[in-house]
Amino acid sequence: GAGVSQSPSNKVTEKGKDVELRCDPISGHTALYWYRQRLGQGLEFLIYFQGNSAPDKSGLPSDRFSAERTGESVSTLTIQRTQQEDSAVYLCASSLRRYEQYFGPGTRLTVT
């Protein structure tokens, strides 16, 4: 079966522009997570979706960041008015069982 997929794999944008990143989770996985990973570092939690419950947005760094998920399928992470400090790899993960998260390959965002 297909794993978690993310698009685009790379995105270069100019400071001030908006970007939208997409995540296709593993089919049937009820939980979906977004993380940010700065170069060579660990993962920073951004947002968590579980079924039809209200998302946990506690990790979003500013109101320029938002995310949506349609049912238990695709999710999009939107960053408005991008800044250079937003440059990072954005990782998506999905999960069905406790403790098990499966990660996509990430989207490398570069803000120039």
Add this chain to the structure above:
Amino acid sequence: TQLLEQSPQFLSIQEGENLTVYCNSSSVFSSLQWYRQEPGEGPVLLVTVVTGGEVKKLKRLTFQFGDARKDSSLHITAAQPGDTGLYLCAGSNNAGNMLTFGGGTRLMVKP
């Protein structure tokens, strides 16, 4: 906020050597996970340890969860160049649905 500290941050060794990576916290976690990440890819789950004092072996890799469930270690025996990568530990909350990641240990094994 639960924090996980990994050490060392960087490790460069020769093929055949043994190594241990540590993951420490002042907080108690319901479980501890270890991931390996290669460049351009997402982290891949290696193991989950749940019980204090638990030891799990995966071929040449041995994972241990501390008795107090605050720390963990990863030991690699006879390292190979294919072990090169970023090793991440992650602690889980009681519900098992939220992970706190350590900063990672970047391992390079030279042939």
